[in-house]
Amino acid sequence: MATIKKNGRSRLDRGTLTRSSIIEAALRIMDESGESKLTFARLGQQLGSSPSAMYRHFSNRDEIIEALGDDLIRISLDGYAPSASWEDSLWDLAVRAWRTYELHPAVASQTYFRVTRGPHELKAVDAILQALSAAGLSEDEAVTHYHLFAMTVLAQSADHAAKLAAMKAVEVDPTGRWEQVYVPRDPHEAPYYWAVRDKLRSRDDYALYRTQIELVIESVRRAVAREVGAVERQES
Amino acid sequence: MATIKKNGRSRLDRGTLTRSSIIEAALRIMDESGESKLTFARLGQQLGSSPSAMYRHFSNRDEIIEALGDDLIRISLDGYAPSASWEDSLWDLAVRAWRTYELHPAVASQTYFRVTRGPHELKAVDAILQALSAAGLSEDEAVTHYHLFAMTVLAQSADHAAKLAAMKAVEVDPTGRWEQVYVPRDPHEAPYYWAVRDKLRSRDDYALYRTQIELVIESVRRAVAREVGAVERQES
DNA sequence: TCCTTAAGTCAATAGCGTTCACTACGTGAC
């Protein structure tokens, strides 16, 4: 891999570094150490190259993060195929996003709100629209519910990912701050809180996520019923 | 304010800097220039002090951001009082969060996922629980729907804020990247997308937000009805 | 075979958060 040059210094062969090998290393670094640890120096270490070699493949750090965002969509959709039932398709897409974001929380929290304009983003949009079309929605309702579904999936999965990333970041710095959560000083200050303070602690983000997806799908069902009803009224 | 010392150099009077004056300056900087521009040097400029003077009031940069988070909740709840209708109360809280996050997108996108453990966070939790209690929910259902409501409000408002913050950051750097959004190469590559590509562009995040809040409130109504029904069945 | 292109390297720069020893002001004890 590395060639020894005349002057005694080693240097990577031409073509050793590629966009995808850099993204792969960047993903590994982010997963293991968090967003702030993704530096050019670390990338250089991981790849056995000079830090500034990255600039031959990406014009700046932000472009690397953007590429990571599209890669996350690629990972998420890997092997996806529409189900017979449109509801199953939406569930599949929703769960895939959650799982992927959970596996790569640092990347997820840094990229979810970006429009990557990469090839995989388009596939994801198309997959959602296909499911909504299969449900029987008109184009207008499909667009509305596409936004509703995508917004719910991305925002909630990213919210969960951001918390995971923040917790991981604190874990390394062992101050134990995340245990003191929700400890008020005086009962009368927040009586409603006080009454349920023990129950508040246990929180299953994934169960809440599923509830929200169910609400969105229920909304799709109602929209389909409305449109079917409208057509029937028109025909009678 | 600044005293001239014997040696000819000026120095701020003792007590000029406070946590709240620093937070105020930090909020202004973030609003005007975005998250990455909040530096100790800039804070020093704004306040006419040495950059390192901040360390007498905050132990590091992260603690400043955390304090900004609690301040955002304070701003959001300023003047809030429960309405006669629990639905109005929830709507009020939801709209307040959205508006505040929209006014301070850089701060919002950096703080929404944190637990500030500040005094105002507790008030917000209590206000939501109060509304759900007024709706007639049991403690268990109130806790569940508290999480559902809070997760929806925070994640969606923050998602919107993150986009605003990202757009602002790009605005300064005028590459015009945000106009190329959603432009595919080949119709057959993403046929469902292609069919509605024009309709996809116009997107009203706030309208979608209101739809989601409506879905959550509808879910509360159904839970209330379920519980009323359960009690009546038990009595008969 | 030579010559152009571009991938990888290295050194330099400016800006960042953070630390530390230092200075001098305001306060409480006497």
Place this chain on the structure above:
DNA sequence: GTCACGTAGTGAACGCTATTGACTTAAGGA
């Protein structure tokens, strides 16, 4: 009144960061 102490504000470091430009040299076409 005055004296000592605690502490707010200072300024000079430190090590790390992204980014740039000049360089070397491998690869590939003419």
